[in-house]
Amino acid sequence: MPQVSLTVNGKTSTVEVEGRTLLVELLREKLGLTGTHVGCDTSQCGACVVHVNGASVKACTMLALQAEGAQVITIEGLAAADGTLHPMQEMFREHHALQCGFCTPGMVMSAIDLVQTHPQGITEDEIRHGLEGNLCRCTGYHNIVKAIAAAWPIMHGKQVPLAAE
Amino acid sequence: MNAAFQGIGASVRRTEDRRFVSGNGHYTDDMNRHGQLHAIIKRSDRPHARILGIDKTAALAAPGVVAIYTGEDMQADGVGGLPCGWGVKNKDGSPMAEPAHPVLAIGKARHVGDPIAVVIAATRQQARDAAELLVIDMAALPGIAHVRDAIAPGAATVHDDVPGNVCYDWHIGDKDATDAAFARAAHVVKLDLLNNRLVPNAMEPRCAIGEYDRSGGEYTLTTTSQNPHVIRLLMGAFVLHLPEHKLRVVAPDVGGGFGSKIYHYAEEAIVTWAAGKLGVPVKWTSDRSEAFMSDAHGRDHDSTAEMAVDAEGHFLALRVRTIANMGAYLSTFAAAVPTYLYATLLAGVYKTPAIYAEVKAVFTNTVPVDAYRGAGRPEAAFLLERLVDVVARETGIDRVELRRRNFIPADAYPYQTPVALEYDSGNHLKTLEGALKASDWAGFPARRAAARAKGKLRGIGMSTYLEACGIAPSKVAGALGARAGLYEVANIRIHPTGSVSVFTGTHSHGQGHETTFAQLVSDQLGIPFSQIEIVHGDTSKIPFGMGTYGSRSLAVGGSAMVKAADKIIAKGKKIAAFLMEASVEDIEFKDGKFSVAGTDRSKTIGEIAFCAYVPHNYPIEELEPGLDETAFYDPKNFTYPGGCHICEVEIDMDVGTTEVVRFTAVDDFGRIINPMIVAGQVQGGIAQGIGQALLENAVYDDQAQLVSGSYMDYTMPRAHDIPGVAISDEGTLCTHNPLGAKGCGEAGAIGSPPAVINAVVDALSEFGVRHIDMPASSQKIWSIIQSSRLPMAAE
Ligand code: FES
Ligand code: FES
Numbered sequence: 001m002p003q004v005s006l007t008v009n010g011k012t013s014t015v016e017v018e019g020r021t022l023l024v025e026l027l028r029e030k031l032g033l034t035g036t037h038v039g040c041d042t043s044q045c046g047a048c049v050v051h052v053n054g055a056s057v058k059a060c061t062m063l064a065l066q067a068e069g070a071q072v073i074t075i076e077g078l079a080a081a082d083g084t085l086h087p088m089q090e091m092f093r094e095h096h097a098l099q100c101g102f103c104t105p106g107m108v109m110s111a112i113d114l115v116q117t118h119p120q121g122i123t124e125d126e127i128r129h130g131l132e133g134n135l136c137r138c139t140g141y142h143n144i145v146k147a148i149a150a151a152w153p154i155m156h157g158k159q160v161p162l163a164a165e
Numbered sequence: 166m167n168a169a170f171q172g173i174g175a176s177v178r179r180t181e182d183r184r185f186v187s188g189n190g191h192y193t194d195d196m197n198r199h200g201q202l203h204a205i206i207k208r209s210d211r212p213h214a215r216i217l218g219i220d221k222t223a224a225l226a227a228p229g230v231v232a233i234y235t236g237e238d239m240q241a242d243g244v245g246g247l248p249c250g251w252g253v254k255n256k257d258g259s260p261m262a263e264p265a266h267p268v269l270a271i272g273k274a275r276h277v278g279d280p281i282a283v284v285i286a287a288t289r290q291q292a293r294d295a296a297e298l299l300v301i302d303m304a305a306l307p308g309i310a311h312v313r314d315a316i317a318p319g320a321a322t323v324h325d326d327v328p329g330n331v332c333y334d335w336h337i338g339d340k341d342a343t344d345a346a347f348a349r350a351a352h353v354v355k356l357d358l359l360n361n362r363l364v365p366n367a368m369e370p371r372c373a374i375g376e377y378d379r380s381g382g383e384y385t386l387t388t389t390s391q392n393p394h395v396i397r398l399l400m401g402a403f404v405l406h407l408p409e410h411k412l413r414v415v416a417p418d419v420g421g422g423f424g425s426k427i428y429h430y431a432e433e434a435i436v437t438w439a440a441g442k443l444g445v446p447v448k449w450t451s452d453r454s455e456a457f458m459s460d461a462h463g464r465d466h467d468s469t470a471e472m473a474v475d476a477e478g479h480f481l482a483l484r485v486r487t488i489a490n491m492g493a494y495l496s497t498f499a500a501a502v503p504t505y506l507y508a509t510l511l512a513g514v515y516k517t518p519a520i521y522a523e524v525k526a527v528f529t530n531t532v533p534v535d536a537y538r539g540a541g542r543p544e545a546a547f548l549l550e551r552l553v554d555v556v557a558r559e560t561g562i563d564r565v566e567l568r569r570r571n572f573i574p575a576d577a578y579p580y581q582t583p584v585a586l587e588y589d590s591g592n593h594l595k596t597l598e599g600a601l602k603a604s605d606w607a608g609f610p611a612r613r614a615a616a617r618a619k620g621k622l623r624g625i626g627m628s629t630y631l632e633a634c635g636i637a638p639s640k641v642a643g644a645l646g647a648r649a650g651l652y653e654v655a656n657i658r659i660h661p662t663g664s665v666s667v668f669t670g671t672h673s674h675g676q677g678h679e680t681t682f683a684q685l686v687s688d689q690l691g692i693p694f695s696q697i698e699i700v701h702g703d704t705s706k707i708p709f710g711m712g713t714y715g716s717r718s719l720a721v722g723g724s725a726m727v728k729a730a731d732k733i734i735a736k737g738k739k740i741a742a743f744l745m746e747a748s749v750e751d752i753e754f755k756d757g758k759f760s761v762a763g764t765d766r767s768k769t770i771g772e773i774a775f776c777a778y779v780p781h782n783y784p785i786e787e788l789e790p791g792l793d794e795t796a797f798y799d800p801k802n803f804t805y806p807g808g809c810h811i812c813e814v815e816i817d818m819d820v821g822t823t824e825v826v827r828f829t830a831v832d833d834f835g836r837i838i839n840p841m842i843v844a845g846q847v848q849g850g851i852a853q854g855i856g857q858a859l860l861e862n863a864v865y866d867d868q869a870q871l872v873s874g875s876y877m878d879y880t881m882p883r884a885h886d887i888p889g890v891a892i893s894d895e896g897t898l899c900t901h902n903p904l905g906a907k908g909c910g911e912a913g914a915i916g917s918p919p920a921v922i923n924a925v926v927d928a929l930s931e932f933g934v935r936h937i938d939m940p941a942s943s944q945k946i947w948s949i950i951q952s953s954r955l956p957m958a959a960e
Contacts, residue, residue, distance in 0.1 A: 018290065034195035035188015037420075039368045040453035044876040047368060075188035089186040093178055096845050100675030101185030102368040102420025108186060131884035135876075137368045137421050138675045139845060140852030140913075142889040 670710010
C-alpha cells in the first residue's frame with residue numbers, strides 16, 4: 001500500500017493508505033482526529049473543512065496521497081497548548097453560534113480562513129457569501145455570522161468591531 | 166441582573182460548547198470498537214419491485230467479507246418487524262391497516278432505499294465493494310409516489326394485504342354542525358394546498374454500533390437517537406426479543422435530529438443482531454445520499470380547506486380534507502402525525518365554533534414519512550394561516566382586523582376547541598400587537614414603494630400560529646392510540662461533598678440541556694451552576710425516559726426535575742430539623758439553605774448532603790441515608806405555545822428570486838430559562854421554515870424514483886438565504902406544570918412557512934396570484950411574472 005507523510009497539528013506522521021483514501025478518512029480513521037466531520041458525499045456541507053498549507057480545504061475533496069508533505073491544521077490543533085481557545089472558537093461560544101456542534105469544526109475552520117483572507121475588514125454580506133460552502137441545519141446561521149464578525153477585530157488586533165451587528 | 170447570575174432567566178453560555186468548538190465531541194461515528202466489522206446496507210434502487218432471488222456467491226468471495234444477511238436470514242432467526250408506536254382507528258372504529266415492516270425487505274422492495282441485504286466486512290470499503298457484487302434479481306412493478314395516484318382506481322398495490330393503499334380513513338369534529346354552518350354562511354372560501362415533502366437533513370448522518378458481550382449475554386447499541394429508552398423498548402420487545410436488562414442503548418453526542426432520529430430504524434436492529442451472531446462489534450454509518458432515501462421524511466399533505474364566514478367576517482365553520490403520505494411503511498410515530506398532531510390543531514388561535522376534518526393516510530412507494538420539526542402542527546398552521554389570508558382578500562376585510570375579530574380572547578381561557586384540545590393559556594392579541602409594532606407593519610407601504618423604485622416587488626405577510634407541545638397525558642394519549650407512556654423521568658443525585666448529577670430521560674442533540682437543566686436545578690436547590698452535571702443518553706445510567714421530541718424537554722422533563730428537587734428539599738428538611746432540633750414544619754428552604762423560621766440558625770444543602778451520606782449524627786431510625794431522589798412526571802395536558810411571525814420579502818422581477826428581507830417573531834413560550842438558547846431555537850426553526858417555504862422539496866418522479874437525492878438536487882438553506890430574525894417574547898405562563906413552561910423547539914418551523922408564503926403572495930398580488938404552493942421557487946415565481954408579461958413580449 002502507498003504511504004503518505006504529512007504534518008498534522010505540528011506532528012509528522014507517515015501512514016499507509018489506499019490510493020482512494022480521502023484526506024478526511026486519513027484524519028478520522030488513521031490519526032483518530034475525529035473533530036473533522038463528514039456530513040455529505042457530494043462535497044457540499046463543509047463539515048470536513050481543515051487547513052492545508054494555510055488555506056481552508058474540504059478534506060473530503062482531496063485524496064490523502066495529495067497531502068504528501070503538507071502542513072495540515074484541524075479543529076483539534078487550534079487551541080493553545082494550555083487549552084486557551086482560538087478567538088474564533090471563543091466567539092462561537094460567546095455568540096451561541098452552535099447548537100448540535102456537528103457543523104462547528106468545519107464552520108470554525110472556514111471562518112478563520114475567511115477572516116484571514118479579509119485583512120481590510122469584512123462585511124456581513126461577505127461573511128454570508130463566504131459561508132456558501134458550509135451547511136448548518138441548527139442555528140439559522142445568524143449567530144455564526146455574528147461570531148465571525150466579532151472574531152475579526154480580535155484576530156487582526158483591532159479594537160473596533162466591524163460589519164455585522 | 167449581575168454577571169454571576171446563572172439561574173432561571175440568565176443567558177448562560179453553554180457548558181457543552183467547549184468540547185464542540187474544540188473537536189472533542191463524541192458522536193457515534195467518532196467511536197470505534199476493538200475488532201469491529203463494518204456493515205454496508207444494500208438498498209433497492211427501484212421504487213417497487215418483486216425480489217426474485219439474491220445471489221451472494223460473488224460478494225461472499227470478495228476480500229474481507231465476513232457475512233451477508235438478507236431479510237429471510239433474519240426472519241428465520243426469529244427477528245421481528247419494526248413496530249409502529251401509534252394505532253389510529255378508521256371512521257367506523259376499525260383499526261388502521263398495519264402491514265408488515267421487515268427489517269430487511271422480504272419478497273418485495275417498496276421504495277428507493279428499501280434495505281434488502283447487509284454486507285459485513287473487515288473495512289467499510291471492502292463491505293462497499295462487496296455490496297456491488299451482490300446480485301439481486303428484481304422484477305419491476307409500477308411505482309406510486311403521490312397520494313392522489315395511490316388512491317386512484319386501478320393503482321398498483323404497495324402492500325398486497327392493503328388493497329387500495331389506504332392506511333386509515335379518519336375524522337374528527339362535528340360534521341353536521343359544520344355542514345349546517347356552511348349552509349347559512351355569507352361567504353365560503355375554498356383553498357387547495359400542498360404541504361411539500363421535506364428531508365430532515367440533520368447534519369450528522371445516522372450511525373449505529375452493535376456490540377455483544379458473551380460473558381453476560383449483554384448487547385449494547387450506540388446510536389444516533391433522540392430517545393434511547395424508546396429504542397431499547399421497541400427493539401427489545403418487538404424486533405430482537407431481548408429483555409431490557411440485557412440491552413443497553415447509548416445515544417452520545419448527536420448532531421441534530423429534528424424528529425428524524427426519534428424512530429427505531431432497521432440499521433439499529435441489524436448491527437445489534439449481527440454483533441450477536443458474529444460475536445464482534447458491527448458498525449454502520451450512513452452516507453448523505455443514503456440518508457436521503459432512508460431517514461424518515463416529513464410533511465407531504467394534499468389538502469382542501471374551506472372556511473364558512475358570516476357577513477361581518479366571523480368564522481362560522483372550517484372543513485378540511487387531507488390526504489397524508491405515509492410512504493411505503495409505517496414509521497414509529499407516523500400514524501399520529503396527520504391526526505392527533507395535525508387535525509386537533511386546526512382551530513389555531515380562532516374561536517371557530519364548528520370544525521370537521523377528514524384525513525386519509527395512504528401508502529406509496531416512497532421513504533416512510535414521520536414527524537419532522539413541528540410534526541403535523543406546521544401542516545395545520547400553514548393550511549389555516551393561508552386560508553385566513555385568502556378569506557381576508559375575498560371578503561375585503563383587512564387581514565390583521567380579520568384575525569383580531571376571530572381570536573380566542575385572552576379571558577376565554579381555558580378554552581375548549583371543537584377538535585378535542587383544551588388550551589390552558591395564551592394572549593394572541595398581545596403577541597400580534599407586539600409583532601405589528603416590532604416589524605413596523607404600519608411603515609410597510611413606504612418600504613414597498615422604495616423597493617418598487619429599485620425594480621423589486623415587496624410583500625409582507627403574517628401568521629398568528631398556535632401549536633401543542635409535550636404531548637400528554639399518558640392516559641388520554643393511550644385512549645387515542647399511543648402505545649407508550651408520555652411522562653418524563655428525572656433523578657437528582659446530590660453527592661456526599663455537595664456536587665450534583667442530574668439524570669434525565671430527555672436527550673440533547675443541539676438544545677443545550679446540559680446548560681438549561683443545570684440552571685433549573687441550580688435555581689431549585691441553590692447549588693452553584695458549576696457544581697451540577699446533566700447526564701442523558703444512556704439506558705444504563707438513567708432510570709427511564711421517553712426522550713426529546715415535540716418540544717417536550719423543559720415542560721415535561723424539566724417538570725420531572727422540579728418534582729425530584731422537591732423530594733430532595735423535603736428530605737433535607739427532615740435532616741435539618743433533626744440537626745437543629747426544630748420541628749420539620751419550622752424549616753424553610755431558600756437559596757440552598759435550610760433555616761429554622763424566625764432564627765438565624767441554618768444549614769447549607771452541602772452540610773445536609775454530607776450528613777446524609779456520613780450519617781453519624783442522623784435520624785437513622787426514621788430516615789434512610791443518602792440524598793438521591795427520582796421523580797416521574799406525567800403532564801396534565803399539552804402546552805400551547807404560540808405567537809405572531811411577520812415576514813417581508815423582496816422579489817427580483819427579472820429572475821424571480823425571493824429574498825427574505827425582514828423577519829419578526831413575537832412568541833409566547835411561557836417561562837424561559839435561558840433566553841439566548843431560546844432565541845437560537847427560534848432562529849434555527851425559522852431557517853427551516855424559510856427553507857420549506859422557498860427552497861426545499863423532496864421530489865419524486867411519477868414512477869416514484871427519488872429525483873432530489875443529494876445536496877446536488879435538494880436545496881438546503883445557506884447563510885445568505887436566512888436573515889437575522891428580530892425575536893422577542895410576550896409570554897403567558899402555562900397553568901398546569903410547575904415551571905409554567907411551554908416549549909420553544911419547533912415553533913419557528915411552525916409559524917414561519919405561512920408568514921413567508923403570505924408575504925410572497927402579497928408581493929405578487931398585482932399578478933392576480935391567490936396562492937402559491939411551497940417551495941415558492943424562483944422558477945415558479947419567474948413563470949408567474951413572465952406569463953403576465955407575455956402580451957408585451959409578443960409585441
Ligand atoms: S463532508 Fe461534506 S463537504 Fe466534505
Ligand atoms: S450546529 Fe448543528 S448543524 Fe450547525
